[in-house]
Amino acid sequence: MNYSKPYYPLIAILLLCINACSDNDISDVISENAAAYLPLQTIGNYWEFVSLPEQPDYTVRKEVTGIKNLDNTEYYEVVTTHRNGSTIWQDTLYYHFYSNDYVATRTAKTTPEISFRLANQSEEWVIPSESDYDTHVTLTTLVNVSIGKRYVQYCKNFYYDVKEMADEENTIILAPDIGFVKEINSWGRGVILKEASVNGVLYTF
Numbered sequence: 001m002n003y004s005k006p007y008y009p010l011i012a013i014l015l016l017c018i019n020a021c022s023d024n025d026i027s028d029v030i031s032e033n034a035a036a037y038l039p040l041q042t043i044g045n046y047w048e049f050v051s052l053p054e055q056p057d058y059t060v061r062k063e064v065t066g067i068k069n070l071d072n073t074e075y076y077e078v079v080t081t082h083r084n085g086s087t088i089w090q091d092t093l094y095y096h097f098y099s100n101d102y103v104a105t106r107t108a109k110t111t112p113e114i115s116f117r118l119a120n121q122s123e124e125w126v127i128p129s130e131s132d133y134d135t136h137v138t139l140t141t142l143v144n145v146s147i148g149k150r151y152v153q154y155c156k157n158f159y160y161d162v163k164e165m166a167d168e169e170n171t172i173i174l175a176p177d178i179g180f181v182k183e184i185n186s187w188g189r190g191v192i193l194k195e196a197s198v199n200g201v202l203y204t205f
Contacts, residue, residue, distance in 0.1 A: 024073045029099040034118045037156055037174045038103060039198050040064050040076040040095055047180045047198075049191035057085045060191045062180060068094060070108065116158060116174075133162045145173060147181055147193055148205035155181065178203055 035041055046063040061081045068077045075094035082089050096104045096112060101119035104112035113127045117139060127135040138159045145155045152175040161169045169186040178198055184190030196203045 030097045031099075031101055034097055034101045034103065036176045037118050037179065038095065038097075038116065039177070039179045040078065042199050043067075045179070045198050046196065047193060048195045049180075049183075050194045052182075052184060052188070052190045052192050055084075057083075059083045059194075070094060070106070073112075075106070116156075118156065118174075127160075133164050136161045136163055142173070145175065145181065150205055152178065152181060177201075 030041065039045060043064055043066060046061060049060040049062075051058040051060075060083075063079055063081075064076055065079045066077045068075050073096055075096045077092060077094055079090055079092050082091075092107065094106050094108070096106075098104070101117065102114050103116040103118065105115040106112040114125070115127070115137075117123050117125065117137075120139065121141040123139045125137050127137060129135065138161070140157045140159070142155045142157050144151045144153055155173050155175045158172045158174070159169065160171070167186045170190075171182075171184050172180070173182040175181045178193070178196055180196075181193040182190065193203075193205055195205070
């Protein structure tokens with residue numbers, strides 16, 4: 001048996017497998033920048049919001065509850081709990097980080113779509129749809145965002161718009177080291193952060 005011949009085809013196959021699988025493993029591809037704006041890496045991180053305009057009986061809480069494998073890809077699981085008086089309902093969204101600071105979101109039944117691009121200060125892209133109504137996303141960076149009596153600097157403002165439809169625009173604002181701070185729709189209704197626990201640090205506004 002000849003052992004002197006290098007196994008280049010086998011090595012090439014292994015490298016291809018490693019490269020193909022690397023972005024499926026959540027833990028190896030998250031940059032410091034992405035982890036700052038979407039700090040989902042600690043199970044138990046949470047964000048509590050009050051409504052805009054203020055409705056005392058309505059609150060929202062997001063919490064990182066685990067890691068879930070969907071279609072051979074790992075996602076951070078974020079459960080959002082809505083409370084309106086005695087009525088409570090929940091929804092779950094899954095987040096996957098790519099090495100280029102793109103973040104895909106999906107539900108358990110939908111396909112992933114790139115909802116966030118965190119590398120740049122400004123950017124535009126389109127989230128394709130199976131229908132004729134694609135979502136156009138515009139990223140801008142805000143120097144100061146007022147939250148309660150405090151100002152948070154260098155937030156990323158994501159504006160989502162289906163141009164063929166009226167009054168469906170919505171905005172999500174992320175703050176460095178905190179994450180979710182504000183969500184608002186075209187009617188001026190939404191939620192703003194009241195309290196968050198992120199990586200062991202408690203923020204109150």
